[in-house]
Amino acid sequence: MKILLQLFAAFARVGVMTFGGGYAMIPILEREIVDRHGWATSEELMDYYAVGQCTPGVIAVNTATFVGYSVAGVPGGIMATLGVVFPSLVIITLIAGILTNFADLPAVKSAFAAIRVCVCVLIFNAVVKLWKKAVPDKAALLLFLLVFLFSVFLDVSPIVFVVLCAVAGIVLTRMGVRGK
């Protein structure tokens, strides 16, 4: 029981300290998991993080489930995951509640009109950064362009693209066009 509460608390701290998720999370995970509790070594933690990236869902959540499971089985996985999302639930609900009351003020509208411009730039930068890792060759470039164009011009669920591209990845690899 104690270990479950410790997992919840440790991952709640990871959730609070992480702005934006992704790589920003690694030093905080190191401190909580490796230094403070000794639940995993640095190498194991990197393994968990790597698997967290190549399984579906939010990376921080996947990593939490993994560490929790390895420390205390299925209940551990669940408690660590609940811990990592708990701060978001509290903080976002508070902020969203406040913002809903002020959303119609002219100053708030102006602020958000400008913030949306900033969001465009942040998404653009994220795409550029992801692109470098995700598009290593011509076949991957073709997949990127097809997904981009079809999802801009057609009203298709992203799920369709995800399933087709997973199959395409396997077929293209078997055809030996990967890396060319």
Next chain:
Amino acid sequence: MMLYLRLFWEFFKTGLFSVGGGMATLPFLYDMSAKTGWFSTAQLADMIAVSESTPGPIGVNMATYVGFSTAGVLGAVIATLGLITPSIVVILLIARVLHAFRQNRYVDAAFYGLRPCSVGLIAAAGLLVVKIALFNVELFHSTGAFLDLLRPKALLLAALLLVLTNAVKATKKLHPIIFILSSAVLGVLFSF
């Protein structure tokens, strides 16, 4: 009750099919906005900004926000649980075979296709934000004047932010929250 089930199901699908973390949930949220009408594209852009500027993983923050604005506090909890359920199930299933999974050539090959897919989907969703943030399509449709299509202040700010986040050494490593807050101040000062 139906709304809660629907929220859970929509976010369950998002959790199961979004690959690559962070922004990867974005295309699913746009799809959700178009299909359910729970929130508009503009609202979604605002939610992204709040999710980037508050603690916690972006994907989780966005689920909580969408859930809250759709169905209150319980909605926030249910959307978030929907998002994390597939992660928990998948991870618990493969935890025992971690090494075999990572080295499996089919998994590796599938991800070779999934990575460009994820970037393509995010880029397409980003284009929708560009459309509402930098352009004024409604005004253009009503007046027909090409210059009405552009939002000059927004375009200037976008250019400035692009330079600051990519080309200026002193500012490009700064946390996004600084750019979001500065934009908010400029937006109020210059009445965007």
